[in-house]
Amino acid sequence: MEPIALQLNQIEKKFAGVHALKNMHFTLQQGEVHGLLGENGAGKSTLIKIIGGIYKPDHGEIRINGKNVTINNIKEAQAYGINVIHQEIVLVPHISIYENIFLGREPINKWGLKDHKKMISKAQIMMASMDLSIDVLTPVYKLTIAQQQLVEIVKAISFNVRILIMDEPTSSLTEKEVEQLFVMIKKLKEHNVSIIYISHRMDELFAITDQISVIRDGEYVDTVKTSQTHIDELVKMMVGRSLNNYYQRNYQQSNDVILSVENLTRNGVFSNINFQLKKGEILGFSGLMGAGRSEIMRAIFGVDKYDSGTIYFENKPILIRCPQDAIDLGIALVPEDRKKEGLVLNNSIGFNLSLTVLKQFIHGCFVNHKQREKIIQNYITKLNIKTPSANKIVGELSGGNQQKVVIAKWLATSPKLIILDEPTRGIDIGAKAEIYKIIDELCANGIAIIMISSELPEIINMCDRVCVVANGEIQGELSQTELSQEKIMKLATGRA
Amino acid sequence: MFSKPNNSLNSNHTSQYANTHNLIIKNFLDFFINNIGILIALILICIILAFSTPVFLTQDNMLSVLRQVSTNMCLALGMTLIIMLGGIDLSVGSIVAMAGTLTVGFISIGEMGIVPAILLGLLIGTLCGAANGAAIAYTGIPPFIVTLAMMMIARGIGFIYSGGQSIRIFDDNFTTIGTGYLGVIPYPVIYMFVFIVVMLIIVNRTRLGTYIYALGGNREAARLSGIPIKRVEIIVYTIAGFLAAFAGIVLAARMYSGQPSVAQGYEMDAIAACVLGGISMSGGIGRISGTILGVFVIGIINNGLNLLGVNSFWQLVAKGVIIFLAVYVDILKRKRSKSA
Known part of the structure; x- marks a missing residue:
């Protein structure tokens, strides 16, 4: 000893x-x-x-x-x-x-x-x-x-x-x-x-x-x-209890392509990005930090500009100039850093939840408080956000509950496609399991999901397919049956 | 590091001296790269003025520019420390007026000796700065509010003491502080250079300097590193108070009077100089050299517009536009270097 x-x-x-x-x-x-x-x-x-x-x-x-x-x-x-x-x-x-x-x-x-x-x-x-x-x-x-x-x-x-x-x-x-x-x-x-x-x-x-x-x-x-x-x-x-089915996933097939990206390029950041996404599918994006994963998604969501390439959404070519365009189409981006990019930390859960959907209850100078409450309560229950009231300050919640608020905020916009950037970073295992469950339910409802994650077990257990990004290019696409940590790391580090 | 630190030294041993040497060259290069926008602006303004008015480049005019900027330099140097700390000081203009008025009053009305009067004036101004710092450190009231209050208090004290009048003084022993020359160089210019040197040492060579960057850049890091945050805040605001009081006394000597209404808006000129010099309003970023350039740009614009006979109301408009453009160019430059 x-x-x-x-x-x-x-x-x-x-x-x-x-x-x-x-x-x-x-x-x-x-x-x-x-x-x-x-x-x-x-x-x-x-x-x-x-x-x-x-x-x-x-x-x-x-x-x-x-x-x-x-x-x-x-x-x-x-x-x-x-x-x-x-x-x-x-x-x-x-x-x-x-x-x-x-x-x-x-x-x-x-x-x-x-x-x-x-x-x-x-x-x-x-x-x-x-x-x-x-x-x-x-x-x-x-x-x-x-x-x-x-x-x-x-x-x-x-x-x-x-x-x-x-x-x-x-x-x-x-x-x-x-x-x-x-x-x-x-x-x-x-x-x-x-x-x-x-x-x-x-x-x-x-x-x-x-x-x-x-x-x-x-x-x-x-x-x-x-x-x-x-x-x-x-x-x-x-x-204090055992968690069964840590990763929850009911795979299902759909042939409706919702998003298709062709030759998307932003000079010096990423190039020739091609992929397709079907309804009810989870497409993983894996790769090392700085490989360009988040940057691709930022371009699709209209935060950054891209230089060439075409994005098709529901089979129509679209032009997204700013995030509002993307939101109007039904695309949502849950950002990587929830504290910096996702939440107004010193304000309430209700405030944060309703931020994306103000149009639904504010008309001119009239605020429909009942409608606001309804929206907020709906998502608090739906995502099982643990809080005594909707007025609690978001910064005081645990990481897992904060993440749920960010996801809820975007679900309120009724998106058809959700991009999740590191959805479980820094949250504990119980909350993770809940987030996985939420993600699976979203898929079951026909929402398409892109999930960026550095955690390989999460990518492997949750995704239908995975694109591995390195140096701003997609190095390979792996299907569910091909997925393994070794294969992903080989592609990600260019040692394939 | 653990038991025998020298064992693992080999690889970097020889580069030690080269590195300190490089540090100086690197700092020098950094100075040019960081301040390229404002340097170009300064040179352009000088060229235009040199061609449009024959007086600009004369020795007399150059010295008078130096003397004119000396007040703003004192205030801007103190302001630089404060802004780098992540704060702001709106009270320095008022402290200038108060210190000048009180000091002159002590001599003319109170029949005090010159030296004790000056020391007392300096002390009161310095205490105002210290009070700012202490209030910010201990009450948690934001610097903007604390110094706004001090701005009113100090201005009020000057008026109360003098009954709203300016107090004249003709004692040569006092006025020479502001009007005298060493050779051809006005005394205020000499004070200015002394303060610049002291400030360069404080920022670059003392612990306090590092702590200012640390507090402004990442307060949590500073706290966890065991830096005495409150003490640093108090010291910095105290320095600014001292510099403002000093500037006020010199200004009063130059004007042969203590005027309680003088120096309105001087704090804004000081802030403008800092901003022009690339001191980030969010704290943690900046160099004294930048502020010095900023002070000169504002001083030369003032001087040039005077020489060109531009109406002083239009001078204000021109100054505002130039400050806006200079900072905008700087931001454009930074954006481009970020996206490249």
Whole structure:
């Protein structure tokens, strides 16, 4: 048995009288990767905020290397060698990599001025030790999201880290970048760094962790050895019941082509895109991030312009100049980033739901409140959005419920074709299953769906056909029977 | 990094010096690339003026342009820090008037010594800035509102103290602060250059500078990095208050009087200079060099239109149009570089 790096006993934390955590236990051994699993709202983020010094627990003890400690703020946590890599990237965009790494603790020369030379050379050493070959003088906004994530890790490591907490580190990485991240994690492990790894992606937890702890409703459930458990057991522990039919799909045949795209090209972004979509069908778009998947859909929806090619909708050639044209035809786009592109976060569910269909209940200066309520309630029930009232602020909902609001908002326009860009990103397993069910029901009602996703299991289990995109071109189309992770990755990375 | 950091150094060791050297060249190139629009505008305006009026290029006129821009430079330098922080300061014009009026009043009416009067004037202006910063940091009221309130308060204090009149002063020891020369160079120009150098050091070479970018660029990142956010905010607004008070005292000395109604709208000129210089209103982006260029563009336009005998009401219209166009060109440029 390895020595214990961190131990939490009977931790309790209340917010406004409500228990966020009660009777929480957690034991982290030295040099292990410890998965932390729980649905959204289970208390994972409260827990890591307590370890990271952002919150103070109301009760309970924290032991580091066997010693009882209190952690009052972020700086104290860092002094104990604890560092958190947050889900949202927290780097400053318009300063360089090295300045970001040393932010808040810049070395100073004898004049009291920042020692740029020292920072640069130290940063270079750190980057090199992690086998990263990015110039440390590059401003952060020029980096890809994956590169930014790696810089965050280097920054965390630079604190002489003993315990590293990673909150959904792969939510915006491609498979290949995830591999790079795992190599880094293994390196840290060799240096006896303990890692708490939070992720909704089961395959990752199985690939990288030694043990997994599950929490539910603010309480500790159990800790299991990764090698001695399997996905069904974890899901059961997490949701408190077993989820049957995680992926739901009733395939059906239709021969009505609703959308047909011919030779669609946007210079320098994508070229010669050809595909067809039938009613009641799910067409997957897979590929690495930046391959051009989202850009193709943005062009079809009228957000971006395209240079050549033709789009046929219901067998008629159409010209879409702006999103409103697409909406009028019956096309809906559920965007990738629900917080930035999908929702008015600080407004209510009702406000967000009715935003696309104002015409249906506002005529001139007359607002038909009854009609508005009817529309809103209809979709809240239909999509099973869990909320006490339609007036609740969307930003306060869980990720899964937010996603449902975005989907509902577009369903309200009665679309014939829905484009879903990463429909289950960052939402928990229970909510995912619900979203899959909704998608399947939509298909059953004859709506055609295009689904962009980086999660291969989701693409494979939900789609009728899959187009794999790389370098702005469709590299191949796979039918349901041909689908496998290997085939998709081969096409996506051009190693076919 | 872990135990023996030097082991993994090999590959990058030699490039260390080259890199610092490159940093200087890179900064210099960046300056041209970032400010290309406004640089071209500045050069064009200068060429047009040089051909249309013989006075423009004379040494006297150049020095007078420098002196004229010195007030706006003080305000714009402070404003740059604030805007980069993601804030705004509407009170600096009022602080200019208040500090000038109070200082002159302390000497003429209060019969105070010149040095204590100036120090007290500076202190009061600086405290106004600090009050702005503290209110923003601790109450959560947006900077626009806090400084709007301070704009009225400071303006009011000037009027109350002077009874609405301007206060004259003829003491040479005081007025020389604004009217004197070192060789051919007016004192205000010297102050201006000192402030520019200090500000360049603050932004580029001190922790405070990095923290300003950090706060304006990503507040959450700044917080999680353990940066003392409130302290940074207070310091920045305090600096702006100090610079405004200083500018106000120099202005009063130059005008031989403390006028409570002076400097109306100076805050807008300062903001305009920042915007022209590419300081992003959303914070986190900008360079002092940009602001300096912005101040000169506005100053030279003013000077040129005066020399050409353009009616001062039309000057306002012209200035507005030029600012609009310059920023629009900048946005077009950015859009193109994004889509390319």
